[in-house]
Amino acid sequence: MSRADFPIFNAHPELIYLDSAATTQKPQAVVDALSSFYSKSYATVHRGVYPMGERATELYEGARAYVAEFLGAKSADEVVFLRNATEALNLVAEAWGRPNLGPKDRIVTTIMEHHSNFLPWQRLARQTGAELVVLPVTGNGQLDMEAARRELQAGASVLAVTMVSNVLGTVNPIACLAAMAHAQGAVVVVDGAQAVAHRPVNVTQMEADFFVFSGHKAYAPTGIGVLWGRSELLAQMEPFLVGGEMVNSVSLKKTTFLDPPHRFEAGTPAVAEAIALKGALEYIKNIGFDSILGQEAALLELLLTGLGQIPGVSILGPEGHLREGLVSFLMDGVHPHDISGFLGEKGIAVRAGFHCAQPLHEALGIPATVRASIGIYNTEDDVRTFLRGLEDARALFTGERQWTTSTASR
Numbered sequence: 001m002s003r004a005d006f007p008i009f010n011a012h013p014e015l016i017y018l019d020s021a022a023t024t025q026k027p028q029a030v031v032d033a034l035s036s037f038y039s040k041s042y043a044t045v046h047r048g049v050y051p052m053g054e055r056a057t058e059l060y061e062g063a064r065a066y067v068a069e070f071l072g073a074k075s076a077d078e079v080v081f082l083r084n085a086t087e088a089l090n091l092v093a094e095a096w097g098r099p100n101l102g103p104k105d106r107i108v109t110t111i112m113e114h115h116s117n118f119l120p121w122q123r124l125a126r127q128t129g130a131e132l133v134v135l136p137v138t139g140n141g142q143l144d145m146e147a148a149r150r151e152l153q154a155g156a157s158v159l160a161v162t163m164v165s166n167v168l169g170t171v172n173p174i175a176c177l178a179a180m181a182h183a184q185g186a187v188v189v190v191d192g193a194q195a196v197a198h199r200p201v202n203v204t205q206m207e208a209d210f211f212v213f214s215g216h217k218a219y220a221p222t223g224i225g226v227l228w229g230r231s232e233l234l235a236q237m238e239p240f241l242v243g244g245e246m247v248n249s250v251s252l253k254k255t256t257f258l259d260p261p262h263r264f265e266a267g268t269p270a271v272a273e274a275i276a277l278k279g280a281l282e283y284i285k286n287i288g289f290d291s292i293l294g295q296e297a298a299l300l301e302l303l304l305t306g307l308g309q310i311p312g313v314s315i316l317g318p319e320g321h322l323r324e325g326l327v328s329f330l331m332d333g334v335h336p337h338d339i340s341g342f343l344g345e346k347g348i349a350v351r352a353g354f355h356c357a358q359p360l361h362e363a364l365g366i367p368a369t370v371r372a373s374i375g376i377y378n379t380e381d382d383v384r385t386f387l388r389g390l391e392d393a394r395a396l397f398t399g400e401r402q403w404t405t406s407t408a409s410r
């Protein structure tokens, strides 16, 4: 795996990109997949009975089969192509949740959810009268498993939970949560947006009922996302959007819809992006999760150790517990936006804000954080340069310069 695979770093050789949790850069293989489809085989799918249309359909359906295999799904028919994780979560809430939930139901979610896995459920609860139960995190930034056990045992119709927190980096024990939720007959919805590019996912083993992710956080283009759903559930669901592509027959009296997954893909789909998503997942698979996990863990360690040595920095998220290569932190006396602006000027991209997780920031009593997140192209040098930049930011904004190891070795 290498920075050289990513053309953005040819255009910007000095760029230190530590914002992969927001979106990842694209390897040449993905740019090539897009370009090759548009320049050599472009047509839309499921319509043309001419060779190029048939080829496009073959590539698009081939991408679906590859995603199914990548996720450990039982069948390609369980994979729905959508725009992103947000659309997929809204689809689950509207097409499965709305007809199945009412005032007696409890929707269990967590305080660490991204707005995409919180707002669809909050709105549904408000409109159907279902109760929304929000599980807290412990002081260490892990999901409070005691609360999870207690609340799930009290009854749950749905558990909507993220696999990895985009703020805390916490990796949640999905299989264990799914077992507790299933004991109550709940449907388990897993937000895998922060997981897919970083750790192996097997939807069958984790016993999820729905699993979603966005291609753009996994080295694929924007505009393509995935909903995986258990076939029995998808089969019972009405379409979310209606229009072209997803119908069997339409007449003034009666309309019938296609079976899943096409029932949920109204309109012309993101054909090129789906094909390039396959290219991105192949790129990940070729590198291998052993190697990705090893490299990201080493960089995370360097990041955590370095941050720990900078006075006034406090790190969010679990210590000594499984966590993803993303770290949100605060620096005493310096606003997160000032830090990210200062680093940005130096060509170091990190994110500041509440990362679409306002309820979590509210619960923690902090307005915003800075987040540095690791991708497949990052190096130890990236992390060291970032840490030095942070020390400079501290010196500038607090007027203090501490003589730390990394300052001394510069």
Ligand code: PMP
Residues within 6 Å of the ligand: 021, 022, 084, 085, 086, 087, 114, 116, 117, 162, 164, 165, 166, 191, 193, 194, 214, 216, 356
């Ligand atoms: N869930 C999580 C955990 C995320 O980090 C994000 C993106 N920040 C999303 C969902 C939403 O992804 P998208 O904007 O691609 O729909």
